[in-house]
Amino acid sequence: MIIYVMRKLLFLILFSGCIGQSFAQLSAPKKYYTDSICFDGAPKRLSNKYPLSDQKNMGKWKMNKKFSDEFKGNKLDPKKWQDYCRTWKGRQPTYFDGRNVTVDHGELTFKINQHEKDQLPEGYTHSSGYIRSHTQFKYGYFEAKIKAMDAPWVTCFWMTKGTATWGTEIDICENAPGVAGNEHDLNSNIHVFKSPEDQGNVKKHFYRSKKYYVPFDLKKDYHVWGCEWNQDVIRWYLDGVLFREAENTHWHQPLHIILNNESNKWFGCLPDDNRLNGQYKVEYVRVWQSKLVESDIIQ
Structure with a gap:
């Protein structure tokens, strides 16, 4: 019993x-992860001349120093970048203000709420930073060494261009590890908003997104984001490790390079007045072209 x-x-x-x-x-x-990424075989940096993922330069890459930036000065290079956008004020409730962007100690830094006492436009409560390359690029290898924000704003490194008939986007880094639960999330996305007849005749926006799991907290250290883009394929790299490859069906438009920090409710990124000291830091942005791929540069 x-x-x-x-x-x-x-x-x-x-x-x-x-x-x-x-x-x-x-x-x-x-969460639905496409895959988890292993970094056991991550390459070591032997030379700054080549992408981290291709240190033996099998891709015949040559760095374009004119359009790369090591951020060694004490201000943003106006010949390479603009710190405003004529057509986009920022994703509400965070407004893009150039005063949130600084260059010092060999780094580009994005901050929050450096607009002093200036009143923000209606619908905005906070401000962040944004820069865009004057130059447009069609194909190449694009790499940045980034320390993501430890605050609820998205850390972004991407490429886009929008006209009346053609609009596409490649997101290289779009991550929010400063939001609890997102620390290990590696997001990847590509968009087509519209395109002319000879480029697919897209009338309705579509995108192809994926999410990956990384075995470390993305905001704890600097990481290298890279994107290889040619007429056939787009490849994404983190710390030199390939984590995604997509057939290039529509991404044949010259694009600007953009870096910014922004709000985005889909990532859980809404302003927190108790976390305004977070910073998004960038050691460099580097651009390569390859002898194996015909590419365009529009200044």
Whole structure:
């Protein structure tokens, strides 16, 4: 009898534990990762002349120093970058203000709320930073060494161009590890908003997004984001490790390079007045062209 009671109690304890675990799992929706990324074989930097992922230069890359930037001065190079956007004020409620962008100690830094006492436009409560290359690039290899923000704003390094008939985008880094639960999320996306007849005749926006799991907190250290883009394929790299490859079906438009920090409710990134000291830092932005790929540069 005693043994029976003990078994009964043990069953109830285990059963209630399983029920509790089940409800706990149901209460928090699972994230759908395409894959987890292993960095055991990550390459070591032997030379700054070549992309981190191709240190033997099998791709015949030549750095375009004119359009790369090591941020060695004490201000943003106006010949390479503009710190405003004529057509986009920023994703509400965060407004792009050039005063949030600084260059010092060999780094480009994006901050929050450096607009002093100036009143922001209607619909905006906070300000962040944005820079865009004057030059447009069609194909090449693009790399930046980045320390993501430890604050609820998205850290962005991407390429885009929009006209009346043609608009495409390649997101190289679009991550928000400063938001609890996103520390290990590596996001990747490409967009086509519209295109002319000879480029697919796209009338309705579509995108191809993927999410990957990385075994470390993305905001804890500097990481190298890279993108190889040619007429056939787009490849994404983190710290020299290939984590995604996509067929290039529509991305044949010359694009600007953009870096910014922004709000985005889809990433859980809405302003937090208790976390205004977070900074997004960039050691360099480098651009390569290859002898193996015909590319265009529009100044």
